[in-house]
Amino acid sequence: MHAIEVSGIRKVFGEGSHATWALSGIDLRIRKGQAFGLLGPNGAGKTTLIYILSTLLTPTSGRGRILGYDIIRDPDEVKKRTGVCMGGTYFYWDLRPREILNYFGRLYGLDSSTRKRNIDSLMKRLGIHRFENKEFGLLSTGMRQKVAVAKSLLNDPEVLFLDEPTAGLDVGVALEVRNFIMDLIQERDMTVILTSHHLGEVEQMCRRIAIINQGRFVEEGMIKDIRDSLSIPDVIRLCLEKYTNLEFLERIPGVIHYGVSDGLFITVDSGRDTIAPVLAALKRRRIAVKDVEIRKPSLEEVFLTVVGRKSTIPRKSEEGAR
Amino acid sequence: MIREASAHFYKQWKIMSRRPGEMAWIAVHPLISILSLGILAYFVSTGGASPETMLFVLAGVIVWNIYDASQRAISYGITLDIWSNCLKHTFTGSSSLPGFVLGNALYGLFSMISITLVTGILAIALFGFNIFMAGFYLVNFLFVFIFAAGMGLVINSLMVVKGEKYMSLMWILTGVIMIFSGVYYPIEILPGPVQAVSLAVPATHSIISLRASLGFSPEIAGTELLIGAALSLAYFAFGALLFRWAIKRSKITGMLTRY
Ligand SMILES: Nc1ncnc2c1ncn2[C@@H]1O[C@H](COP(=O)(O)OP(=O)(O)OP(=O)(O)O)[C@@H](O)[C@H]1O
Numbered sequence: 001m002h003a004i005e006v007s008g009i010r011k012v013f014g015e016g017s018h019a020t021w022a023l024s025g026i027d028l029r030i031r032k033g034q035a036f037g038l039l040g041p042n043g044a045g046k047t048t049l050i051y052i053l054s055t056l057l058t059p060t061s062g063r064g065r066i067l068g069y070d071i072i073r074d075p076d077e078v079k080k081r082t083g084v085c086m087g088g089t090y091f092y093w094d095l096r097p098r099e100i101l102n103y104f105g106r107l108y109g110l111d112s113s114t115r116k117r118n119i120d121s122l123m124k125r126l127g128i129h130r131f132e133n134k135e136f137g138l139l140s141t142g143m144r145q146k147v148a149v150a151k152s153l154l155n156d157p158e159v160l161f162l163d164e165p166t167a168g169l170d171v172g173v174a175l176e177v178r179n180f181i182m183d184l185i186q187e188r189d190m191t192v193i194l195t196s197h198h199l200g201e202v203e204q205m206c207r208r209i210a211i212i213n214q215g216r217f218v219e220e221g222m223i224k225d226i227r228d229s230l231s232i233p234d235v236i237r238l239c240l241e242k243y244t245n246l247e248f249l250e251r252i253p254g255v256i257h258y259g260v261s262d263g264l265f266i267t268v269d270s271g272r273d274t275i276a277p278v279l280a281a282l283k284r285r286r287i288a289v290k291d292v293e294i295r296k297p298s299l300e301e302v303f304l305t306v307v308g309r310k311s312t313i314p315r316k317s318e319e320g321a322r
Numbered sequence: 323m324i325r326e327a328s329a330h331f332y333k334q335w336k337i338m339s340r341r342p343g344e345m346a347w348i349a350v351h352p353l354i355s356i357l358s359l360g361i362l363a364y365f366v367s368t369g370g371a372s373p374e375t376m377l378f379v380l381a382g383v384i385v386w387n388i389y390d391a392s393q394r395a396i397s398y399g400i401t402l403d404i405w406s407n408c409l410k411h412t413f414t415g416s417s418s419l420p421g422f423v424l425g426n427a428l429y430g431l432f433s434m435i436s437i438t439l440v441t442g443i444l445a446i447a448l449f450g451f452n453i454f455m456a457g458f459y460l461v462n463f464l465f466v467f468i469f470a471a472g473m474g475l476v477i478n479s480l481m482v483v484k485g486e487k488y489m490s491l492m493w494i495l496t497g498v499i500m501i502f503s504g505v506y507y508p509i510e511i512l513p514g515p516v517q518a519v520s521l522a523v524p525a526t527h528s529i530i531s532l533r534a535s536l537g538f539s540p541e542i543a544g545t546e547l548l549i550g551a552a553l554s555l556a557y558f559a560f561g562a563l564l565f566r567w568a569i570k571r572s573k574i575t576g577m578l579t580r581y
């Protein structure tokens with residue numbers, strides 16, 4: 001069984017000429033224990049999808065099941081088993097972290113011993129106990145976000161939605177939060193949907209992603225497969241003893257072009273296929289090679305290629321207007 | 323449901339106890355209204371009006387403070403979340419309506435009991451008026467409370483559907499209802515059509531019943547109690563249904579996730 005199954009989800013906000021199509025037909029299946037990354041530019045519909053899955057928004061049409069429970073008909077069953085963490089979360093300004101967690105623990109219906117155990121353990125692991133006597137309004141962004149992460153895990157969720165969980169955090173705190181979540185995913189076999197503008201984070205946590213633009217998935221699959229299918233050129237970087245008389249490189253099949261700056265950069269169709277002939281040619285000319293590196297396209301390049309290429313799809317509301 | 327209710331009570335209790343201004347509403351505000359209106363009534367009765375005028379007004383003051391605090395407690399269940407921009411987080415937990423109403427109502431009940439005691443004792447000490455003489459008819463407070471909870475849910479519905487712009491309605495509505503329900507005067511002195519509206523307000527009947535039991539006209543105390551009870555329950559049911567619909571609606575329009 002899939003932990004998350006969604007088909008034909010559409011969401012429109014407002015009516016008539018003010019209508020905004022936030023999502024126009026999303027299909028998605030995620031297996032239990034998988035971490036799934038959702039990428040897309042601002043306003044693409046990521047948060048809207050997360051809200052729909054966590055039953056805070058009702059889709060205009062389409063169906064969804066989480067762990068077998070219908071998101072529209074059984075929202076309480078869904079909520080019991082899921083956790084939601086958003087970036088830039090606010091809680092009650094006058095309450096202290098433990099009080100906030102206590103409130104949510106009660107809302108989730110946890111009995112007092114489970115509540116205490118979970119709160120203690122989350123506060124300890126996230127280092128919240130270090131500022132537990134401060135009211136929420138006095139906490140820094142990073143401290144607040146740790147409370148938000150703790151809140152999302154209070155009910156031992158089987159499915160976790162993370163919407164930009166490390167937005168606004170410094171590198172150290174972001175790393176701490178990310179590692180903590182990754183440990184938990186391992187420990188508990190959690191299913192996760194992560195949205196982030198920090199593509200390195202997505203690449204570190206997820207193997208499967210979707211790129212969403214203007215309310216539609218424009219690409220979906222394993223990161224590796226998407227990268228291969230896009231045929232974005234690789235780059236071979238070489239450190240040589242000297243950088244003269246290199247014109248012969250252009251005649252090697254698979255080489256697109258080359259340039260010299262801080263080393264020799266050769267843009268090629270496929271790093272794996274072209275590296276051998278390049279090295280052989282250099283050897284024949286007695287040019288010593290000190291260092292070699294093949295750079296696959298970064299997720300940033302993948303993202304920009306996909307979003308740039310497909311952003312011309314007209315939106316539903318525009319289609320209607322014409 | 324009990325644990326969820328305890329969550330809502332816990333939230334209000336903790337937040338309110340950190341806010342001296344809010345706590346004053348259940349202690350200082352009743353004191354102010356008892357003093358100002360009690361003295362006014364005393365002044366009027368020394369000027370030739372019947373001595374019962376004072377008792378009449380004091381009973382109204384006490385009931386009104388109870389209404390105000392109860393409505394406030396239910397509305398704060400949503401208002402505090404909107405102020406703190408975390409309404410959506412509350413709804414990631416269980417959103418059982420009975421739990422929400424019960425928890426916030428319990429806080430309202432706590433305020434109501436404090437207010438009854440504060441105003442009741444002050445009225446005895448300052449003016450020799452003992453509201454507790456109403457005995458069984460003090461149960462009218464409970465129906466005022468239920469009516470106030472219903473109106474609190476109506477305001478919550480407005481806030482959830484229309485947004486925080488409607489928050490000040492919370493305070494205005496109390497005043498409007500006060501005018502109609504004859505808190506400080508018998509509704510008979512109002513013009514005919516206004517009287518008709520007054521009779522549709524449950525609190526009008528509860529106040530009449532309470533006063534009647536204190537010796538104004540004991541024979542109608544029972545009937546008015548029943549009318550007040552039935553109307554209060556009807557208003558409460560309407561408020562609860564409206565709130566349920568409002569939450570559904572706000573998940574469609576996206577208002578819920580804005581806060
Ligand atoms: N509650 C709402 N009411 C009305 N419109 C909304 C609401 N929430 C989102 N939208 C609209 O839906 C579209 C998608 O927004 P969404 O927040 O899902 O984007 P996103 O992918 O999360 O963007 P970002 O990366 O900036 O967070 C936007 O056009 C937005 O204005």
Ligand SMILES: [Mg+2]
Nearest residue numbers: 046047048163
């Ligand atoms: Mg977003």
